[in-house]
Amino acid sequence: MAGILNILIVGAGGFGREVYQYLTDMLPLQPSWKFGGFLDRNPDALRSYPVTGSVVGSPENYMPKSDDRIVIAIGEPAIRRKTAILLAGKGAEFTTIVHPSAYVSNTATIGDGVVICPFAFVGPDSNIGAHSILNTYASVGHDGTTGEFVVLSPYAVINGNASLSDGVFMGTHATVVPGKTIGAWSKIGAGAVVTRTLEPGSLALGNPATSRVLYAKPAEENS
Numbered sequence: 001m002a003g004i005l006n007i008l009i010v011g012a013g014g015f016g017r018e019v020y021q022y023l024t025d026m027l028p029l030q031p032s033w034k035f036g037g038f039l040d041r042n043p044d045a046l047r048s049y050p051v052t053g054s055v056v057g058s059p060e061n062y063m064p065k066s067d068d069r070i071v072i073a074i075g076e077p078a079i080r081r082k083t084a085i086l087l088a089g090k091g092a093e094f095t096t097i098v099h100p101s102a103y104v105s106n107t108a109t110i111g112d113g114v115v116i117c118p119f120a121f122v123g124p125d126s127n128i129g130a131h132s133i134l135n136t137y138a139s140v141g142h143d144g145t146t147g148e149f150v151v152l153s154p155y156a157v158i159n160g161n162a163s164l165s166d167g168v169f170m171g172t173h174a175t176v177v178p179g180k181t182i183g184a185w186s187k188i189g190a191g192a193v194v195t196r197t198l199e200p201g202s203l204a205l206g207n208p209a210t211s212r213v214l215y216a217k218p219a220e221e222n223s
């Protein structure tokens, strides 16, 4: 029989403290979970927040134990990816955080290490790729898809049948209209409304959004 799982949060910054709060809300509903602390390069990251828990190590010196489960609380897609690769290479296992106030369709598919924050919506037959984040009030409509390491900021919306490739970042209140495809590692500025398919590495701003290719994919993607 599985024992108690020890949940570790990677990143003790602002989003890490938010994820800690969500975990605290979930623990009464997850009797087989306990909180094991934060992994952060800065051992003093929580010095000003003593009630939030403590930094128990860094991702670099962490050695996984069989009952450990990891969630990465870092909001920048490329750093999420780099951290996940580092930890997966050591044999770490990841868990998914879904706040109890979020709506997640029972026909949606949710990957490992995903964080679904309070009041987010995940529609039927959608697919959320590993290590993506749906921040507060973010929404993925029916049949919407995200690749891996996609980050939706608060109130970002992917409408039905839209598709975001790996590493896309959507700023707060950004929208992708139904059925459009966003190329990998693109950034959509806060408040932008994307009405067209975007090339990989695009930056899109405004309503309707104008875009240009600006970002390279992470160098290690080619290795």
Ligand SMILES: CC(C)(COP(=O)(O)OP(=O)(O)OC[C@H]1O[C@@H](n2cnc3c(N)ncnc32)[C@H](O)[C@@H]1OP(=O)(O)O)[C@@H](O)C(=O)NCCC(=O)NCCS
Pocket: 135, 153, 154, 170, 171, 172, 187, 188, 189, 190, 191, 192, 205, 206
């Ligand atoms: C798009 C974005 C990534 C650009 O960041 P940046 O490269 O640091 O850009 P800057 O702040 O230097 O701004 C560069 C120009 O773009 C404009 N700009 C920046 N963000 C914009 C946006 N969302 N919509 C329209 N114009 C924007 C600025 O006004 C500035 O214009 P100027 O050159 O005429 O003065 C960023 O502004 C953004 O929207 N980030 C989303 C943040 C967010 O939602 N975070 C959620 C945290 S939970």
